Amino acid sequence: MLGSDATKSDNDLLAGIKPQDLELTTLDLAQFGITVDGLYFYKNTCQAEGEFMSFDLLRHSFLQLVVDHYPMIVGRPTVNSQGQAVMSVDPANLCMPDIAEIHVDHPADAFMSMRPNTASKESSNVKFFDIKRFYRESGVSRLPRATYHKDHSAAIIQVLRFKDSDYVGLAYSLSHVLFDGSGMITFMNHWAEYARHLHSTGNSDCQLAQPPVTSRTEMQSYFDSIEPVDPPFIRHFKENVPPLLMEFPANIAPVLIASPDLPTYEDQHLMHFTPTNLERMRQDIDKTQTVNMALTALCAQAMVRANTLVYAMPPQISYVVVAYDGRLRANMPVNFTGNISCTTVAPLPTQTVVSSSYKDLATAIKEYSSMVGSEYTKAVMHTIETNLGLLYIASFTLCNSPQTSYFGLSALRYMPFRTIDFGFGQPEVLSFDYYVKEGMARLYPNYQDGGVDLIFNYPDANFEYLKQDEDLAKYADFIF
Numbered sequence: 001m002l003g004s005d006a007t008k009s010d011n012d013l014l015a016g017i018k019p020q021d022l023e024l025t026t027l028d029l030a031q032f033g034i035t036v037d038g039l040y041f042y043k044n045t046c047q048a049e050g051e052f053m054s055f056d057l058l059r060h061s062f063l064q065l066v067v068d069h070y071p072m073i074v075g076r077p078t079v080n081s082q083g084q085a086v087m088s089v090d091p092a093n094l095c096m097p098d099i100a101e102i103h104v105d106h107p108a109d110a111f112m113s114m115r116p117n118t119a120s121k122e123s124s125n126v127k128f129f130d131i132k133r134f135y136r137e138s139g140v141s142r143l144p145r146a147t148y149h150k151d152h153s154a155a156i157i158q159v160l161r162f163k164d165s166d167y168v169g170l171a172y173s174l175s176h177v178l179f180d181g182s183g184m185i186t187f188m189n190h191w192a193e194y195a196r197h198l199h200s201t202g203n204s205d206c207q208l209a210q211p212p213v214t215s216r217t218e219m220q221s222y223f224d225s226i227e228p229v230d231p232p233f234i235r236h237f238k239e240n241v242p243p244l245l246m247e248f249p250a251n252i253a254p255v256l257i258a259s260p261d262l263p264t265y266e267d268q269h270l271m272h273f274t275p276t277n278l279e280r281m282r283q284d285i286d287k288t289q290t291v292n293m294a295l296t297a298l299c300a301q302a303m304v305r306a307n308t309l310v311y312a313m314p315p316q317i318s319y320v321v322v323a324y325d326g327r328l329r330a331n332m333p334v335n336f337t338g339n340i341s342c343t344t345v346a347p348l349p350t351q352t353v354v355s356s357s358y359k360d361l362a363t364a365i366k367e368y369s370s371m372v373g374s375e376y377t378k379a380v381m382h383t384i385e386t387n388l389g390l391l392y393i394a395s396f397t398l399c400n401s402p403q404t405s406y407f408g409l410s411a412l413r414y415m416p417f418r419t420i421d422f423g424f425g426q427p428e429v430l431s432f433d434y435y436v437k438e439g440m441a442r443l444y445p446n447y448q449d450g451g452v453d454l455i456f457n458y459p460d461a462n463f464e465y466l467k468q469d470e471d472l473a474k475y476a477d478f479i480f
Contacts, residue, residue, distance in 0.1 A: 010096060013063040014074065017094070021086040022072040024177065025216045026381040027339040029085055029252065030391065031176035032077075032259040034436060035146045036184040039171045040420065040427035041108065041129060053168045053422055055101045055159050061195035061422075062099065062157060064204040069212055070187065070337075072178055073097065073155050077148055077257050085253035087178070095148075097155035104138050107164035111138065112429070113479050119275055119449040126448045128270055128479045129169075129431040143433055146173040147261050171433060176339070182325050183337030185415045186212060192420045199423035213336040222331060228379035231371065233345035237394050240347075244389035252388050264434035269463050270479040271454040277475040278451060286359040289366070292411045292443065295454075296322060297362035298472060299441070304353050304405045306466040311402040318353045319398050320346040320365050321408035330374045342380050343408070344372045345394070350405065399439060400462070406439035413445045413452050431455075453479075 046052040066073050074094040075087035111134040114125040135142065144156050160169030172188075179187060190208055197206035248255060273281070278291050285294040300320045308314045326332065326340035346368035353361060384391055398406050418426045430444045432455050441456040454476075458466065467478050 008060075010059070010063060010099070013060060014067055014091075014094060014096075016067045017071050017074065017089065017091050019091055020071060020089045021080065022075065022089070022214065023216050023220070024077070024085040024087060024253075025220060025338065026384050027180075027342070027377075028177050028216070029256040030384050031180075031339055032148070032256050033262045034176040035173045036176050036179050036181060037145070037171070037173040037433055037435065038184075038188070039129065039131070039169060039431040039433050040417070041167045041169050041429035041431070042422075042424060042426075043428045044166050044168060045424055052165070053159070053170075053424055057195055057199055058157070058159060058170070058422065059099050060204065061198050062097070062191055064198075064206075065187075065191050065194045066097070068206075069190065069208065070178075070214065072214060073174065075154075077177065079251075079253050079257065083251050083253070085257060095154045096152040097157060098144065098153055099157040099159075101159045101161060102140060103161045104140055105163055106138055108162040108167035108169070109164070115272065115477060115479070117449050119451070124448075126272070126446065126451075127429050128272065128453065129429055130270075130480050131268060131431065131433060132266075132480060143171050144173070145261070145264065145433075146175045148175065148177075148257075149261060167428075170427075173433070179337055180325075180339045180341040181323070181410060181412060182327060182341065182415070183212075183339070185417070185420075186335055186337050188420045189416060192422045195422040210335050213333045214338065216338050219332060219336065219338060219340060223374070223378050223381065226374045226378040228382045229371075229375040231376055231379050232368070233347060233394075234379065234383055234390070236345075236347045237390055237397065241393050241397055244393050246389065248388045252385060255388070262436040264436055265438050265440075265457045266434050267438070267458060267460045267463070268432075268434055269456045269458060271456065271472075271476040272446065272479055273452050273454070273475055274477070275450040281475045284358075286362055289359075289362045291452075292409075292413070293362045293366050293369075294358070295443070295452075296320060296365055296407070296409055297358045298475070299409070299454075300348075300365070300405075300407045301353055301356075301358065301361060302466060302469040302472040303400070303407045304350055305469055306462060307400055307405045309465045310400075310462045313402055314350050314354070315401070315405040316350060316403050318348045318350050318405040319407075320348060320368075321398065321406070322346075322365070322369055323408075323410040324369065324372050326374075326377050329372060330377065340377070342372070342377045344369050344376070345398075353405075398437075400458070408437070408440045409443060410441070411443045413443050415445075417445065418447065 044052045071089045072087040075089040112127040117124045156173040158171040282294045444453045
């Protein structure tokens, strides 16, 4: 279907790109050293190697989308003569993406854990990709991560071909500077839209149904009119954590652009919650709460109990962190792809966490979350600009230790993963490569049975204690 375009090099396909600079906001700058990534598995409906989600189709559609709508992906971060951080796109010096096809000498099912599908009347299993087993037994080296500290690596795409051709895996890693979680899924859907058009027509003149808003101008103008509030968590870190005794320049852009890449955390685990157990959990905890809030309360309390067993003493404070999408709480287009998401931090005394009912704990966490709005986001931006040391202090403090318990949740269960269809159907199994920071969790939809998967970073030895938690075990299936 691609004809002569299939033989074009990456440079040829990017030849139409124009020179330009994309201004970066404070929230963009705060993401240097972090990636947005994913790993999706598509069931082969063609049963012929090379025909299903062909490498040339994926490569060509990706690069054409970059040219038409996302040129900043091949830009390079710098500070311009006005002191403004920008992603500079120079056609003569592009930061080329790394797009590769990897052949795995094992069937995909060799790396899948399986459970009976209790939501289906048909005899079938729910599959979960075990990233630990994959790296341990596949012979595949660690998939690379996007970085600006190595040339031509700001966008990494890996197409995984397995021995039995039953599945194709699509792994991606791009800089968090360019996208937040919602923005990244918007990009993935646009890529899939381009691929479907190219697959069906053979040409790349795709007109997106809802093009992205990549410029930060509208966002910056919006927040320029907002007055910041004084969030409780910022007061908490100022009043209870020793300050970082170092000075930062007035212009923080060069400092943040030079941020080192944060290492990934390899003690990754997966818990599955069936639809029946999710609803039972919500009814048991508080039927007026959302599933997400009830699950957060359940996990936060279980974490305190596990940490108490691990360290033979209760932590002094429990931090519960919940990410939120700023598009939903600000006057911003839903197809804005930059960083506008933020987090709410609930610093809760341990005694409050362990002695409260789940209903009361969920209500307390929800009260912190309800404070979040544009004024809150503006306060976070203002703190980064004027007190950068506090950002580092918070990052160091949010961890599981003898003094602190930490559970941070990014709830992605309502993201439109179903529509990331490259012309061959939706992804069947959603997964993640290793990602940064211990204590962080990502909540994914599981389309196979309608439940959810909680992918969670926690030390392997500590996780054994968490698995013994009777309350959590009522609802969770510990996959690995």
